[in-house]
Structures are given as structure tokens and as C-alpha cells.
Amino acid sequence: MREDRSPILELLGITKSFGGVEALRGVDFALSPGEIHGLVGENGAGKSTLMKIIAGVHSEFSGRFLIDGKETHFRSARDAHAAGIAMVHQELSVAPDLTVAENVFLGNQPTNRFGLVQWRRMAREAGEQLARFGIDVDPMSRLGDLPIGLQQLIEIARVLFSGARIVILDEPTSALSPPEVERLFATLRRLREEGTAIVFISHFIEDILLVSDTVTVFRNGRKVAETASAATSKGALIEAMIGRGGEALEHSYTDDLMLPRPSDSSVVLKVDQLSLARSLKDISFEARAGEVLGIYGFMGCGQQELSRILFGKLKPDGGTLAVDGTPKTFASTAAARRAGVALVPESRRDMLFHQEPVYKNISISILDRISSLLLKPAQERDIARRQVEQLQIRPPVVGLDLGMLSGGNQQKVALAKWLTYPPKLLVLCEPTRGMDVGAKNDVINIVRDLRAKGLAVIVLSTEPETVLSLADRILVLKRGALVREFKNEPVSKDRLLEAA
């Protein structure tokens, strides 16, 4: 555990603002060698901002920054890297077209004395490193061909074994399966023994309590608590995070939950014998108005492909789609949108315009509804303001560039695009991934509202909690095939995991 060693990193009175909005206010933070330090807080509470300051991503801030007791100022991530600080960001940052080995050695490939890359050595060493982490893949395979969970593990492995003294992991477990999380934790503990200082940010409070020595809680840009993990509990942390009693907010879903009787309202979407190469086999199901259909499955089970087909982004090899009884073959996403289908993909980066203001992000999908030829910016802003208020997007400024919002708030903007003129069918991929308790609850309420309005909603997720908290009926997708339907019966996390 934590001994009384002098801190390797010390931050004093850190304040940082984005466009006049204070993201951090006078935060002190210290990190000792051989310590795993957990960070929790709602989206936008300032965790990621603080870590980006440490990793040299944000170079403008006020306050003191000491490494090994010496005043330091990083001007770039490269400076931080040189000082032995490495970070795994929330969003995957790998080179999908390069091989696994090239990704592991990104930036410092082994070369011989003529400066040529030693491919065989690189492949061997990458294989060894990954094996230490329990990953068994061909180092020469293309990274982009692997499931997302594995890609994330490989990225984490790269950073963990880069020899950094301080490793920051921002939400590393959200795309990992339980055994993969176990492997990650074992590796973190080993690195702690070797004296590495680790910062671990997660919304999974159980994970934080399980692996970290110290926990720091952020709320609204301030540090509100710092305690030894052994001396606190999940309830206490949640309360500190959201500043109110949080017991009701976080279900564990280990007990049985009763699904309602299936709805007999009209069929909005009928999918018949859909298939796609190796990803999907003979998928048939219906989604009804006023119903939330959950589709659960492990990473790489074909969910992503299914959602893309429903929105006209991918063309199926076989099978038919019908919306409101009319057969459809979507030639483009525009055709799907016109037919009343909307999609929020799992990656915000794919969905949003980071250099454009919030209101343009919200209005882009409905411009043809509010203007025929000429734009109506005032109306766009009005609509955006209404959505921002309804979804409690922070900060509530529709003219702010989207990139200045926190991750969770960006996710809400991605949802807001579709809500002004609700579609018939809303397809949500991982709608609560990487969100804190409060924001998750907001999303759950939004989806329930939409269901009450008579929309058909399909929620695809690899997190059992997400599906269980939202769905009226649950389909389990396994290796591209539907293997089980839960309806009008008890269901729990265990039962779902078992079926998948």
C-alpha cells in the first residue's frame, strides 16, 4: 500500500477554463510511486481535463506543476512523454491500417544500424509483450481487423509497457469483457509493485474500489474528497460525486428483473433474414411502436453491422427490411432518414462536428424541415436552446464550439440531433457508454419519454446494465445470430451473460 514516499507528481491550485467556462478550480493533486490512484466524478467534473494537463495535452492553465519536486511546464504531449508520463485516452487512438506489432511499437520501432526496421524482431517482441498481458494475437495481423475490445487492450498494453513512470488510464475498461478487465487489473498491480504511479479514471466504481489505493472525487471542477479506497464505499463515493443520495440511481441488476408483456402496438420495423458476409446470419425480428427493444451481445457479435444496415450505411448481402409495412432498401443514410430511421453510433467522433457550434450540430439533421432554400439561423438557435435545456447540456451556450463540451455532454448533443422531429425508429448504440451515473439516468429518462411518445427504440449494447435498464424486450446476438429472446419473463445480468 501507500507508504510515506515523496510524491513523484504534485499539482497545486490548478485552474483551467475553456472559453470562459471553468473546468477546474483550484485543484490540488499528488501522486506517489507505486500507487494506483482512482478518479471518479460525473461527466464534465474535470477528471479528464486534469489528466490532459498532466499529459501535456493542455498547456495553458494556472497553478503550480511539480515533478520530483521540481517546477515544470509541459508545452506538449511530447514533453510529458519525455518526462515519463503516458496516457490512454478515452477515445481509441490506434492506427487501424497498421499491424499489431507496428501499433505496439508506434514511434519507436526497433531498427538496425542502417536505420531499417527490424520486422522480425519487432513482431517477436510485440508478441512477447502482449503475451505478458495475456493477449494472443498474430503480431503481423492488421489491427483494424480485430474486435474493438482487443484493439483497446493492445493500446493499453502499448502504454503500460512503454516504460513510463506515470501512466494515466481514462475509462480503460468500458469496451472490455470481464476476463479482460481482470487481466488489466493484474497487470496494473504488477506495475505498481515495480513502482509505477497509475491514475485510473472510471465510471465503474466497483472497479475503482477493487484496484486503486486512493480515490479522489471531483464535482463541478473541484476536488471534493480524497480517501483511501479501503475506507470508503460505493454509496459514499456516489454521494460525494453527485452531492445527493445516490442509492436509487445505481442498480446492480444482479437480481431478476421482470420484463413487461410484449406490446401489441403496430410494427414499425420488420427485419427478415438479414445476412452480411461473416458478420450476420439470418437475422429476423420486429420492433414495435412504444417499445424499447434491447439487443445484447459481446463485442464483435455483429451489433455494429446490424445498426449500420438499419441506417443505410451498410448494404446487407441478403434479407429484407420493412418500415411501417413498406419494404425498403436504403441506398444511403439520407434514404434511411427520410424513411424515419435515426441512428446514434457508439463513437461521438463519427457523429459530431467538433469545430462547429453546438446549434449547427443539433440542426444538421433537420435543416430540410425548417428551411427549404435559405437557412433560418434564429430558428436553428431556438430549437437548439430548447434541446439544450431539455437535455440539460452544459454549458448551456448554443454558440460554443462542440469540441469545448465534455464527452457526456457531446453524447447528449448527438441524441439531441434527432429529437426535434422524432423519427419512427431510433437506433442507439451504446447510449450510456463512458457516462457517469447522473448522465446515464438522464439518458434513460429521455429514452423512456420517447417510448411514451410512441417511438420504436432499439438499444444495442455490450453492457448488460445498459440493456437491462432500458429494454422492454431483449434479444441476444451471438456471433452474428439471434440466439435468445427475453420477453414477459424474469431476466438478470447472469441470465443475459449466460445466453450470450
Added chain:
Amino acid sequence: MASSETALAAGQRPRGLAPFLRSQMRNIAPFLTLIFLSAFFAFASPSFATLDNLGNILTQVSVTGIIAVGLTFVILCAEIDLSIAGIANVTGIAVAYFTLQESYVNIANIPLPGAAAILLAIALCALLGLVNALGLTVIGIPSFIMTLAMMQIAAGISALLVRGQIAYKVPSLITTLGSGSIGGIPWIVIVAAIMLLGGHLVLTYTRFGRYVYMVGGNREAAEYSGLNVKLILGAVMVISAVCSGIGGMLGVAHFGSAQQNEFDTYLLDSIAAVVVGGTSLFGGRGGIGNTIVGLFVLGVLNNGLDHVNIDSFLKILIRGLILLAALIINVYAQRLREKAAE
């Protein structure tokens, strides 16, 4: 309520002058370049800063300006069109081909009424633009390669039409617009101004214009927002070709002849005008305002170098260096902006 929100919005903007200037670097740098160049030539040559010469500069950049309108749309979408000069050339030749030539012109052409000749010429450039559009969106050929092929195709059609000869006559409407003037102002300047203004209005105030910026800003996100990205990309390729065609027809009238390889320098000039003006090569940033500044930078540079005593062969090198500097600023401005948005 509304006013308190605007006050809040103003308060939330990046504070201080420095961040603002940094985010506006793309617009400021070309303008400073223009002022610097103008001041330099005004100082170096007494004949530069005159009203007459301003008229010269305006006339000299008009054809480039007309072509650059469409190219601005293309570059805003993060695509490129290398066939602009080729299409300008073939359209100019086509309009002459369908016009009755003097008896000494040895081209087996098809004389038609002026209106028909103009319509056919515009149809031709629109068709070539459509081929670009289909190659880019349906087949999926990168615009760089697709338009490179189109450049050659257009040159080939031009060659077949004139067979090494020169045509002189174009319909009288084109002659007037290309080489006439009204109240001392050349028609070609007026046409360029109207087209630039039209392009600006479309980009700023129409739904299509917004789509162009959004597709250029993040194509994937545009698709996930249910925009018909292929339709928008196809449309900008056609717009670019038609602007080039109009520039080509007026250019032929302006020069007084239609022949092979007449517009070769306009490819580089048009791209340079757009990029020097500060429109991002990565798409989504910039606009016609930037293109106008870029046109003036190029125009002042070309014209000014004629007013000072300088080796005419050195001029080419200087133009290249200015273009390089503009490219550096363009890429650098993008980086600064991304940093400001973090």
C-alpha cells in the same frame, strides 16, 4: 431573456485578443499579405497605385475569379478539381466551334445561332462535371485522380475540335461580356463580381451551403446525420465545371481567340487563389471572402512584378515561393484552430 443569453454567450467566448487572433489566423494572414504586397509595390513603383492600374488588376483576375468560385466549393468539401483549366479551355473552344467563323479559319465547325452555341457549351461543361461527379461518388475514384483524367479528356476534346487551328468568333453576347465594358467598367469584372457574390450567398445563406461546410468539416458525421453526402459532392463537382466553363467562354472572348492550351496557367492560379486566401485544404473552413482576398494577392503580385524592374524569369520563382508560404500558413492555421478548439 434573449439579451442575457447573448451577454452570456459573449462572456463564454474565448477571452482576450490573442486566442481570438489565433483562431482567425486563416483570415488575417492573407489580408496582411495583401496589404504588405500593395504597400511594397506602391512604394517601389509610382505607376502601381493608380486607379487605372486597379482596373487592370481587376480585369486580370476576372477569369481566375470566375473559375475560383466553383473551386472554392470543391476545396471546402476537402476535394480537389484539377480539370478546371481543361474544362475552361474546351468550353471556350466549343462555343467558338458552334459559331460561324471567318472564311480563313480552317475548322470544320457547325455554326449555330448564338443562344444555341452558348447553351451547348454550358451543357458540355456540365456534362464533363457530371462525369467527374459520377467517377468520384459512384465509382469512388479519388477526386485528385478523377479530375486528372478529366483534364486530359478535356484537352483531348479541345484538340479534336480545333485540330491545331485557331478560332476567333464567339456569339456576340459572349463577346460583349468578355471584352466589352459599360460605363468604363469591363463586363468581365462585373460578371466575376456577380458570380463571386452569388457563390458567397449560396455558401452562407442556403441549406446547400451549410451542407458543403458540414461535409467538408466531417464527412463521416455528415453521413451519420443522414445527409446525402454523395449528392453534395457530386453537386460541387458540377458547379466547379460550370464555373470553369463560363470562365472559359468569357476568357476566349477576352483574349480574342480560342485555341489549344490557352488556359493552362489558370489551373495553378485558381487553386492558388483559393488556398492563398485561406480556405482550408482539409475542408470545412474558409469561403468566397477568402478566395477574393487570395485573388487580389495573386493579382497584385502578378501585376506589381510587371511594374518593378525585375527579371521576368525570376517572377515565376517568386510566385512559387509566395504559394509555398501560403500553404504553410494554411496548414499552420488549421493546427492553431484545432488547438484553440480543444
